Amino acid sequence: MSTISRSASRGRFLLWLGIALAPLGIAGYVAQLCLHWLVVPWYMPALACLGVALVGVSLWERRTVWRVLALVALVGLGGFEVMALSAMRLPRYTGPVALGKPFPSFEAKLADGTPFTQAGLAGDQHTAMVFFRGRW
Amino acid sequence: MTELVELERRHAEFAKRNARVIVVSVEGVDDARKTQADFPHLTLVSDDAHGLSEAAELIHPHAGPNGGDTDVPTTFLVDRAGIVRCVYRSPSVIERLSPDALLKAMDQRLR
Incomplete structure (x- = not known):
């Protein structure tokens, strides 16, 4: 009796630990954004996969509908996270801007509407030119 | 916009390196x-x-x-002569070069 009880208890612990890991990854990403740390959160699908493994072990120990549902949900979440992060990958830069060469000629405008061209890059100061996606 | 917050916060360290930070987007002059x-x-x-x-x-x-165009997040370092000294392309649309990494690249690549 006590062996069955211990096994059920261990299985339940693994189930809840596995379920807890997925939201932990999401909470980690929220915390990361609050800290302005802009890196790819590969730990999110990694934690979801670990959760899948733990729930899988708990299901192996005792087959219940709830454990099957938890496993399906975690597989879905982990798969979605992997696909979403993969879809956000960018190709390597292969454009005309090259190390050791002048920046290509261009025309744009400063915020006050005055022209900004290639000639504006040479001067007293070095320049970090950051292309961002916009105010949205 | 988060990257701009961090770049603005560290502006004194760029000035100390005699560098300015130019940020470019395809938005209009009003924005x-x-x-x-x-x-x-x-x-x-x-x-x-x-x-x-x-x-x-x-x-x-x-x-x-709304399906409009935008820029791919990318950073270039250009020296005072207008020569490109560093090219950084984010590996993902949600990843950016941190100010620390940018300052380090400046120390290594710009004289």
């Missing part, structure tokens, strides 16, 4: 003016005609709001 007001130590460039973004081949078609 650039608003962003400039929010980040007074950065230099905002409006590239709504895509003259700069197309010269550098950085247009990300239909990736902006």
Whole structure:
């Protein structure tokens, strides 16, 4: 009796630990954004996969509908996270801007509407030119 | 915008290296003016005609709001002579070069 009880208890612990890991990854990403740390959160699908493994072990120990549902949900979440992060990958830069060469000629405008061209890059100061996606 | 917050916060360290930070987007002058007001130590460039973004081949078609174009997150370091000294392309649309990494690249690549 006590062996069955211990096994059920261990299985339940693994189930809840596995379920807890997925939201932990999401909470980690929220915390990361609050800290302005802009890196790819590969730990999110990694934690979801670990959760899948733990729930899988708990299901192996005792087959219940709830454990099957938890496993399906975690597989879905982990798969979605992997696909979403993969879809956000960018190709390597292969454009005309090259190390050791002048920046290509261009025309744009400063915020006050005055022209900004290639000639504006040479001067007293070095320049970090950051292309961002916009105010949205 | 998060990257601009961090760049603005570290502006003194760029100034110490005799460097300015120019931030470019394909938004119009009105939006650039608003962003400039929010980040007074950065230099905002409006590239709504895509003259700069197309010269550098950085247009990300239909990736902006309402299916509009936007820039691929990329950072270049250009020295005082106008020569390119560093090219950084984010591996993902959600990843950016941190100010620490940018300052380190400046220390290594710019004289």
